[in-house]
Amino acid sequence: MRIEFEIPDEKVTDLNPNGRNELTRHCKQWTEDIIDEATRIEASRNDGTSTEITAAIINEATTYSKRFPSKKKKNWWIKIIQITAFISSLITGSLLDVDKFKETSHVIWFVLTLFIAVATAVYLTFNSEHNG
Incomplete structure (x- = not known):
């Protein structure tokens, strides 16, 4: 499955090609992190029935990831x-x-x-x- 979204042109007019690539990479990573968190939330609530990640779970996953950012391991x-x-x-x-x-x-x-x-x-x- 592929999900695409649009950003208004006036928001990205100053980005050079490298900046666009980096923005795309970060958006993809953050989206995957939110989906991973939503999947964990759904798995913790699932009672063995079919899984379904709702908008409420996505909102909760987004809020959770903002409140508790992943901690990096110390070198x-x-x-x-x-x-x-x-x-x-x-x-x-x-x-x-x-x-x-x-x-x-x-x-x-x-x-x-x-x-x-x-x-x-x-x-x-x-x-x-x-x-x-």
């Missing part, structure tokens, strides 16, 4: 950065001893772990949309 390196940020923060806190700041090596370790803790925290903060 392994993001997890490593999060663990590094946590551990370096703990180590920095344990090295915060004013009496030991007279030793140069202690100050170097403190500054190094503080830098790592701050750098990883800043990275995770400013890239939060990619960190899941």
Whole structure:
């Protein structure tokens, strides 16, 4: 089965061919996601009779997908950065001893772990949309 829909010309006049292809790809993906969600909703309600996805189920699937967008799985390196940020923060806190700041090596370790803790925290903060 093929479903087609039209978008008014004034909405797409500024799209170049690559933009049109990308828009088509996203529309197709979003439509498939809505249909998949509607199928899951219908399957959860189906009591063994014939299946039928109604307009109400499509509306519910659309609303559900907007409220609960699919979560992306975190990359392994993001997890490593999060663990590094946590551990370096703990180590920095344990090295915060004013009496030991007279030793140069202690100050170097403190500054190094503080830098790592701050750098990883800043990275995770400013890239939060990619960190899941």
